[in-house]
Amino acid sequence: MTALKTKLLKPLALFVIATAGLNAQNNTTSISIQVDDNAPVISKHIYGHFAEHLGRSVYDGFYVGEDSEIPNTNGIRNDIVEALKGLKIPNLRWPGGCFADEYHWKDGVGPKAERPVIVNTHWGMVEEDNSFGTHEFLELCELLGAEPYLAGNVGSGTVEELNDWVEYCNYDGNTSMAQWRKANGQEEPWRVKYWGIGNESWGCGGNMTPEYFANLYRQYATYARNYPGIDIKRIASGADADNYRWTEVMMRDVPHGMMWGLSVHYYTRTGWPPSGSATKFDESDYFSIMKTCLKTSEILDNHIAIMDKYDPKKRVALVVDEWGSWYAVEEGTNPGFAYQQNSMRDAMIAGITLNMLHERADRIKMANLAQAVNVLQAVILTKDEKMLLTPTYHVMKMYTAHQDAKLLPLSFDSPEYNFNGESLPAISASASKDKEGLVHISLVNIDSKKENTIEIDCANLGIKDFTANIVASKHLQDHNTFDNPSTVKVEDFKDFKFKKNKLTITIPPFSVVMLEGK
Incomplete structure (x- = not known):
């Protein structure tokens, strides 16, 4: 009985390990956006x-x-x-x-x-x-x-x-x-x-x-x-x-x-x-x-x-x-x-x-x-x-x-930013819909080394297309000086896909992204 149980569990264990490895490799965070008529205005x-x-x-x-x-x-x-x-x-x-x-x-x-x-x-x-x-x-x-x-x-x-x-x-x-x-x-x-x-x-x-x-x-x-x-x-x-x-x-x-x-x-x-x-x-x-x-x-x-x-x-x-x-x-x-x-x-x-x-x-x-x-x-x-x-x-x-703009409540489990045995949520996000019907999603990845992939279901938002901007730089310590006032600035961002109402974005380490959907 014990031997039979071991035989049955080994393939399952291998499957679990393989699945866990695949999830870790994909490292995708799913964000759900709710449309709530009772949500407050920001x-x-x-x-x-x-x-x-x-x-x-x-x-x-x-x-x-x-x-x-x-x-x-x-x-x-x-x-x-x-x-x-x-x-x-x-x-x-x-x-x-x-x-x-x-x-x-x-x-x-x-x-x-x-x-x-x-x-x-x-x-x-x-x-x-x-x-x-x-x-x-x-x-x-x-x-x-x-x-x-x-x-x-x-x-x-x-x-x-x-x-x-x-x-x-x-x-x-x-x-x-x-x-x-x-x-x-x-x-x-x-x-x-x-x-x-x-x-x-x-x-x-x-x-x-x-x-x-x-x-x-x-x-x-x-x-x-x-x-x-x-x-x-x-x-x-x-x-x-x-x-x-x-x-x-x-x-x-x-x-x-x-x-x-x-x-x-x-x-x-x-x-x-x-x-x-x-x-x-x-x-x-x-x-x-x-x-x-x-x-x-x-x-x-x-x-x-x-x-x-x-x-x-x-x-x-x-x-x-x-x-x-x-x-x-x-x-x-x-x-x-x-x-x-x-x-x-x-x-x-x-x-x-x-x-x-x-x-x-x-x-x-x-x-x-x-x-x-x-x-x-x-x-x-x-x-x-x-x-x-x-x-x-x-x-x-x-x-x-x-x-x-009217708040669009979000639901998600953030990936972790790990350092010296401690961890913090890596992703911060919020979303809103303005009076003209434009949807804005702001994303922050605080991880100092790792990019994060985020998938957002937009089926209930009526969005046809997105554009995006980003604030990012090569080093955490980067800043603007009077001699170099544009080291850090807002730039266009293209590292995302929008297909079949699914928005998938790869956000670089220590960066802030703003998406606009219409």
């Missing part, structure tokens, strides 16, 4: 950006002054405006960050010669002359076609100060604030919609407990009033990374009608202060950063679960208004300026993170990459009159196709 505001008075973000970045030889509009750099318009930037957050809770907006309006000089104690102890204030920022937003997102001072400010700022920006009447705005050159109110109340109030914004901030928030939110023609959207300072207790207390203690959104901040970094070079790293460094980035999924899901407990109808948005990579500053630069380069590793972070935000679009309605220019995971770097676009810029430009 808000364009997930593609927001951030401009803090930090290092060379505002001064020598966005703003060079009216007397600069660099082409500008009232001191605002024209080439940066045009580049960001290419990203269809939907909103811009300002003036911070930590700076917001030491910023007093009245210092930044009126004749520039009369504006007081202060010290930026958070970022490099440099002097701030307030030449870029409310009027300049709101003009920048008008040039960009972006919604302003103003962060109010709770840490060192007052309720009256925030109340006055809202009135100054939004009231069309004859109050002292409205008259002051008009005297400073702005006849019509801007009607600013998005208002942050506090920033990182658990830390640089006041080192508060969640219970204390929840009560304080209720007070500030009460006096951040609506005016005729604009109902503002109040965004409460939220948690740092896995500080779930902060979210629990805010959702429990603040009436949901007082919060349009609750923020969370999560950076892809190793330790504090952040360490490691943005360009001089090995595969071990790369794998560690990818692991940290992918933890975003767990962080978001845990905060969302708490919000769902208190707000099952999802009336309060989760606002991820600071995300991105954070390394040691570039050699020879001010440690307080957070200036770093941007490599193919950051392109992976951008693609993965945006895919994760899409997947949770029913709760996440706004997000802001930190930051737009010359700081952290910037999409633009400048040096005097020169400007370059980073790998992150090119990924975000491809992904603009998802803005305000």
